[in-house]
Amino acid sequence: MMQRRIEEKLKSLHQIRFHVSGKEYTVNTADVTPEMTLNTYLREKSNLTGTKRMCLEGGCGTCIVAVEEHVNGKRNVFAVNSCLVSILSCHGWKIHTVEGIGGPLQGFHPVQTALAQGNGTQCGFCSPGMVMNMYALMEGNGSQLTERTVENSFGGVLCRCTGYRPIVQSFRSLVKKEKDGINDIEDLKLCKIDGKCKTNCEHKCKQENYYHAFQQSKWMKVHNISDLMDILISAEDARYQLVGGNTARGVYYITNPPQLYVDITSVKEVTTTYVDSSSLILGANTTLNRTVEIFNNAANEYPGFLYLRDMAQHILLVATVPIRNIGTIAGNLMIKHTHNEFPSDIFLIMETFKATLSIVDTNEEEILCSPEDFLRINMFKKVIKHIILKPIDKTYQWITYKIMPRAQNAHADVNAGFLFKLSPNYVVESPRIVFGGISATFVHASKTEELFKGKKLFDNKVLQQAFESLNKEIQPTWELPDATPTYRKYLAIALFYKFVLNKCPKELLTSSRLSSGGTLLQRPLSTAIQEFGTTPRNYPLSEPIPKVEALAQTSGQAEYCADLPNLPNQTFGAFVTATAVANSQLGQIDPSEALVSLPCR
Structure with missing residues (x-):
């Protein structure tokens, strides 16, 4: 009965809509699952293979795309790891891929050109992720972008062959050229409600609760904590997951998928922050990078919160820019709660500075506790609502x-x-x-x-x-x-x-x-000098020029084995890890179990 009442309060959606590089996609939910990532959809459904796939943990950065949002009329662009984002989280998103920002037909983007001309590619597999990370930095920071910010923002994009000197130098060369862009008048879209410049206005203006039904699970999205608690009550003993940034799956892989997913990124009560001279009440579902901004602002305004500047600096040591863009405070704390051995930096700084966690249950009764005591609380059908911090003299x-x-x-x-x-x-x-x-x-x-x-x-x-x-x-x-x-x-x-x-x-x-x-x-800003002798009279012999493939690599046009479509009768191989100790001698190999599970059987 409760389940039926909940579904009556939520609109049943059979499609999701989002934009990729200016093109609107309408996806039937029958064609996807909650476990399908944005990366999988881009590569396998949209044939946008410029966005690469490698670790599937948010660690290597080959999968980075940029997401554009408009909050209170202000444009914000940030990088995310597409391998961690569920395709269902993308409803209403505006996504930019490496093919969309520039290419041989529409012209190459300055970021793509700079990396190619600066000899910042070798195999080129990481280059699309590098480009999209820098694109998001430029679009999101505008004229405030500094060389220090650039150098500190590429820990989440790994290069295994080029070396970072030419990559960093190429991108730092763009800082002085960067300036705030002004939209063309024909690109402006005015919201019918408040008249402010927005894109995806219809989605942003309508705050609807909805759900997607699948054969084995459901995906729900709510906007207030009362509806969230009603859903948790109706879930009974079902396995459920509260979805924020979904970055925890990069740390601990989910082996038993939930039966219920609840998207809480728009729940106001867990994303709103209040601050004055007596306390800072942080919405627990605030992202890590947004928390850094909030802490720095509070430290600048209130003398009692000077310590928040040090907390902010510590948070910048957590994970990477794309992870911190969508990963949340509560999500990190819940990793620590589920896996006590996890050396959570968020838990550590919150416990050090005597933070208080506000936790609510399905009766909306509040529990106040320290981070250490939180580890001993049964969090089934409970939600971290706020983090409360007090001034320190x-x-x-x-x-x-x-x-x-x-x-x-x-x-x-x-x-x-x-x-x-x-x-x-x-x-x-x-x-x-x-x-x-x-x-x-x-x-x-x-x-x-x-x-x-x-x-x-x-x-x-x-x-x-x-x-x-x-x-x-x-x-x-x-x-x-x-x-x-x-x-x-x-x-x-x-x-x-x-x-x-x-x-x-x-x-x-x-x-x-x-x-x-x-x-x-x-660490000071890195410096490098590269010197090599040339003989101008012999040019083009000995003339330094970018390699032919560079722009194809930086624009996502270069194809790799995993980008090619499957061929008839194609076979696959996979490593099988042994349970025996290292350097053991193989007696025999029994492939019977694997052969039974082959699709052709």
Whole structure:
């Protein structure tokens, strides 16, 4: 009965509509599934193979496309990993692909030309992702785009052969040329309701709840939390997934697909933020990059929220630009909730700075808890609604760290957060020592926190006791591909020492050399010089010119094996992993189970 009432409140849709490179697509839901990604649709249904496919985890960036939206009359363009986005999430979207922004017929886009002329391609497989990531940066940032932003924004697009020097140089050369574009008058579309410039006006002006029915599952979209809770009640014991950015599937693969998907990207109660001098209430479904903006703005406006600037900087170390564009705070916390071993940076900084989570159940009753207590709550049919942060005064000292195998796009080997409330003579009143990457259960170094209470932080004897306490308290577990437990233990202790050196007054340091141990290395903008001799009188011999295939690669025209259509009688191969130990000798191979499952059978 409840299921029928819910479906009466939602409009049944049998089609989804979106634009790709200016062309409208109308897709019958009978031809897709919730598990089908935008990448699969572009390549297999639309034959737009310029968008590549590789890791299917949002890690390599070959699949990047740009999404354009208009919010309050303002145009916003951002990059996403098409391999993570469900095709059903694209209803109403305006999508740009590498073929759509430029090519041999309509003319090449400046980004495509710059990468080709700068010798930024070799095999060219990553080039479309590189181009679309840069395209989104230019379109989304306009004249505010800086060389630093460009250099920091390509951790999510991996190149395995060219080397990043020519790629970064090619794209940085575009920064000085970039300026805000002005739409042609014939390109303007005015919303019939408010008269503001918009595209996809019909979709944006109508806020409809709807659902798609499939043979094994349903996809629903709602716009308020009451309807969301009604859906969860009606779901009974069905497997369900709340869909935000859907980026978690890149970390932990979903082996048992849900029976119910609920798109909550438009639920106002979990995407709205309130801030004043007394508190910041962050909608839990806010994206990571939007959270960075909110935190920086609050830090600039309210002195008590200066620490949010450091939280924002830490968030920029999480994943990559395309992931942070659609991945959400609540989504990251739910990964940590489901997989306690996950070294979530969002969980770490929220726990360090004493955030409060507001969780609501199907009765819309609110539960307030710390991030640590949240891990012990049964979240079945519960939703994280808000993250509440309070101002911190000048009596507190804080730092957070993330140590990872590479500078970008990596989980932490160990991450750490320290927040100490100190009296004027440096006596510890309230310590918080938080580590991630130790084990599934370790959060606080509780015994060491107790040891510090009422003692001077910068007393050498107290510090020696603290190091000994941490050495006993931190007992890392280990499984591949973790760094060794010994390394992670001493790294955690070293990070605490680094915090102490950073905050210690200079007059208390026994040596000026110690102060350098408290700072992090600051990476300057990369520089490079390439010199080679030529003989102009012999040109075109020895004349440096871009290779012939470069523009075909940067515009997505170059075809690779996976881009070619299947041929009659084509066979396929796949690696089968062995369960035996390495270097074992094969006795026999039994293919019978695989042969039975072949389509031709």
